[in-house]
Amino acid sequence: MNDTHVTVVGNVADSPRRVSLRSGTVTNFRLASTARRFDAQTQQFVDASTFWVDVECWNDLSGNVSGSVSKGDPVIVQGMLSTHSWEGENGRRSTPRIRALAVGHNLARGTGVFRRTRAVRPAEPGAAGDGAPTDGGALPGEVEDLVPGRDYEVDPETLYGADTHDLTAEPAHV
Incomplete structure (x- = not known):
């Protein structure tokens, strides 16, 4: 291709x-x-x-x-x-x-906060499926809970705000 x-x-x-x-x-x-x-x-x-x-x-x-x-x-x-x-x-x-x-x-150019989303797994053939996730996960488009050991954030105290008052501006790339 x-x-x-x-x-x-x-x-x-x-x-x-x-x-x-x-x-x-x-x-x-x-x-x-x-x-x-x-x-x-x-x-x-x-x-x-x-x-x-x-x-x-x-x-x-x-x-x-x-x-x-x-x-x-x-x-x-x-x-x-x-x-x-x-x-x-x-x-x-x-x-x-x-x-x-x-x-x-x-x-x-700024900071961001990432929220992971997870799609629903297709139901097994013959399983009773009402469209709800069977693994306790979020529905499509919903935010998934953070899982310790898999995600970087264990609790909000582990993230620190940026203290930029003493940083000098970087020149723009040519």
Whole structure:
């Protein structure tokens, strides 16, 4: 296969839109990734060109993105790049599109809290299934309880807030 896998770092440019279709649920949003460069004349970093791309997230990722990502959030998107084409009133049009495999907040720009979700396992053939999980797990879309020994957080006291008052700002990457 000749899929073009990409990772794009940028900001969510519009509110994510979630739609249910026969083939599953999809959440779409527009991503803006603006390059920065150092201007030797002004001795400052300045914005260069902006890459605009549509992002589509399917099924479980769709629900997680629509519940976690908002307009303006700094994110990292990893997925397969393609070109979406259509016939418009001014002729043939096209735009780049990423079918996301993973979307996450850019923790270089802020902090985050992760809540694990777990899907329900399919019922065994012949088992009485009412759609409720049989293993004590969460229903789809619900937050799963943390399990000591498997998760990093045992209790809230194990996590410490960042004390940034004495840190110097890192220069932007060129």
